[in-house]
Amino acid sequence: MYRIEEAAKKTGLTKRALRYYEELGLVNPSGRTESGYRMYTDEDIAHILHVKNTRDLLGASLQEIKDMMDLAHKYELLKQGYYQGVSAEEKLNLLTELERTLLAKRGFLQEKMNKLSELLANYDEKLTRIARKKRELQAEIENEKEEP
Amino acid sequence: MYRIEEAAKKTGLTKRALRYYEELGLVNPSGRTESGYRMYTDEDIAHILHVKNTRDLLGASLQEIKDMMDLAHKYELLKQGYYQGVSAEEKLNLLTELERTLLAKRGFLQEKMNKLSELLANYDEKLTRIARKKRELQAEIENEKEEP
DNA sequence: GAAAACAATAACGTTTACGTTAACGTTACA
DNA sequence: TGTAACGTTAACGTAAACGTTATTGTTTTC
Numbered sequence: 001m002y003r004i005e006e007a008a009k010k011t012g013l014t015k016r017a018l019r020y021y022e023e024l025g026l027v028n029p030s031g032r033t034e035s036g037y038r039m040y041t042d043e044d045i046a047h048i049l050h051v052k053n054t055r056d057l058l059g060a061s062l063q064e065i066k067d068m069m070d071l072a073h074k075y076e077l078l079k080q081g082y083y084q085g086v087s088a089e090e091k092l093n094l095l096t097e098l099e100r101t102l103l104a105k106r107g108f109l110q111e112k113m114n115k116l117s118e119l120l121a122n123y124d125e126k127l128t129r130i131a132r133k134k135r136e137l138q139a140e141i142e143n144e145k146e147e148p
Numbered sequence: 149m150y151r152i153e154e155a156a157k158k159t160g161l162t163k164r165a166l167r168y169y170e171e172l173g174l175v176n177p178s179g180r181t182e183s184g185y186r187m188y189t190d191e192d193i194a195h196i197l198h199v200k201n202t203r204d205l206l207g208a209s210l211q212e213i214k215d216m217m218d219l220a221h222k223y224e225l226l227k228q229g230y231y232q233g234v235s236a237e238e239k240l241n242l243l244t245e246l247e248r249t250l251l252a253k254r255g256f257l258q259e260k261m262n263k264l265s266e267l268l269a270n271y272d273e274k275l276t277r278i279a280r281k282k283r284e285l286q287a288e289i290e291n292e293k294e295e296p
Numbered sequence: 297g298a299a300a301a302c303a304a305t306a307a308c309g310t311t312t313a314c315g316t317t318a319a320c321g322t323t324a325c326a
Numbered sequence: 327t328g329t330a331a332c333g334t335t336a337a338c339g340t341a342a343a344c345g346t347t348a349t350t351g352t353t354t355t356c
Contacts, residue, residue, distance in 0.1 A: 005302070016344060019304090035352055037303055057264055059207050061342075075278075088292070092285045099278050106271045113264050116205055116257060123254045130247050133227075137240045144236070153332070167335095168314060183322055185333055209312075 001030070007040040011048045018048070026051055026066050058109065068105070071098060149178070155188040159196045166196070174199055174214050206257065216253070219246060 007029075008015045021027040022038075027048055029038040040048075054065050075098055077083060078091060155177075156163045169175040170186075175196055177186040188196075202213050223246055225231060226239060 003303075014344080015303090016346090020344060033303095033352095035303080036305095037352080053263060053267070056207060057260065057267060059204060063342090079281075088285050088288045092282060092289070095278055095282050095285065099275065099282070102271055102275055102278070106268065106275065109264060109268050109271065112205060113261060113268070115201060116261050116264070119201070119205060120254065120257055120261070123250055123257065127247065127250055127254065130223075130243055130250070134240060134243050134247070137236050137243065140236045141240070151333075162314080163333095164314060164316085181322095181333095183333080184335095185322080211312090 001039045001041055002045070004029075004038050004040070007038075007045060007048070010045050011052060013048065013052060021048070021051065021062070024062055024066060026062060026069070058105075058112070068101075071101060074098070149187045149189055150193070152177075152186050152188070155186075155193060155196070158193050159200060161196065161200060169196070169199065169210070172210055172214060174210060174217070206253075206260070216249075219249060222246070 002010065004015050004018055007018060011018070013021075018027065018038075022029070027044070030041045030044055031039045033039060051065055051069075054060055054068070055062065060068075074094065078094060083091065150158065152163050152166060156166060159166070161169075166175065166186075170177070175192070178189045178192055179187045181187060199213055199217075202208055202216070203210065208216075222242065226242060231239065
């Protein structure tokens, strides 16, 4: 179990950010000491890193991430056998909604990857052109040395 | 040549955003009408789309994008034969700096793609689990119909 | 056991990337 | 030809995501 400073170091976020994320309901440290200090477990850390990754990779807002997580949480509850009183039909509806959401996100992600690989190719092209130009210049410099 | 509203439609940005980008020096419409209306060419549109893509894909700030572009512009000048008075050594230095910057960005991009494909795999896993669960539930519902 | 280091909450401040409104000139068209 | 519809600049407003500071309590360390 870590206190907030350790958690900050392990995640690369600031302490302020961690408190802010908690305020938004995105991250809940597993416990508090008697005196009120936040305590983070390794699981908490992993969760925070996942949030950070989602933010950076998908460019999602913290609110969007929270919405995603709330949905995922619903799914966890269903999987673990809560929702006893709920009919199979209603469960099916929930699952279908989840599936739709995930598919949409998956599509978004896929599109993003495609564009990224285009960009990557673009960079590579530029890099090879630069490398060629560099060789030309180096040759030029060698020549100047020989015949001043 | 398009006026600002057309340019906004073609790029998916707002008119305000286009003016803002211009304020930052990120985008310069090729011309103005006599009365002061901004006029965008297809090349301008392509450039704007590139800026937008970089923003969305790399999550770069507009300032970072501008810095990148300024460097790229320097390279263009060099390639097109300006920099007459500049010695080969100095040109080589500029190219080396450019190369370093691009390599760093390339690495960043590559890392991002790796993480993204992890995330994609994660989504796919979740999706197959959901699909399986859905089939189970559907079977359950069928059974209930037969033996009520 | 006193200082230094770390924690908490609360509240105000800041940056980025625009949105919105105002006041005014330009273009298109019925 | 007048009135929408579109353009301009200027200036103030705003949401998100924290940063910073103040005040106060806790833990660690010498």
